[in-house]
Amino acid sequence: MKELIKEAIADLKKADGFIYVTADGKQIDLHEAASSGIAVTPVNPKKEVIKKLEAAGLPLNDAKFLNELNELISLVTGNSVATKSSKRRTFSDSEKSKIVGEWAKVEATGKKTKAAFAREIGVGYQTFINWLRG
Structure with missing residues (x-):
């Protein structure tokens, strides 16, 4: 689980706006697609990360789950965790x-x-x- 979270953070940090996928769902570099004449669709990398995390049992779109997770972290660490970032x-x-x-x-x-x-x-x-x- 720890590796999955690290991977998700890395994916979101390296994403330049959004990623590009071909019709068969494979991720491809935009310049490579353009030079090869391959049609691509822009995809928000957040959605891909959320799919991976949900498949691993972390429903990040579930507000109740997130509140409970934040409460658990707060109780375990003794630190208050903000429920939503305003940045x-x-x-x-x-x-x-x-x-x-x-x-x-x-x-x-x-x-x-x-x-x-x-x-x-x-x-x-x-x-x-x-x-x-x-």
Whole structure:
């Protein structure tokens, strides 16, 4: 379990915005896909990490479980654990530009709405709209 958590942290730290997967679900570098003419879909790495952790029995989308886990950690360590981090993610101009470029590709397929895409990448709808106008 300890290794799985370390791996999840490493995956989230090394992810540059989101990862790219082929139609058969294999992860691929965006530049490699572009040079080979392979179609890819952007995927929020958080979702992949959550899937792995849930498969191992850690339901991180379950608020009750998280509250109980935080309470257990607090009781065992004697430290108070915050239930939710208020730190917001800040995107650089290059990340915003990359995301807007990915939206153009996704929009061309007509398979997703702006709102669904914004949720998938983890930003608010209005924030995403502002990036598109920007």
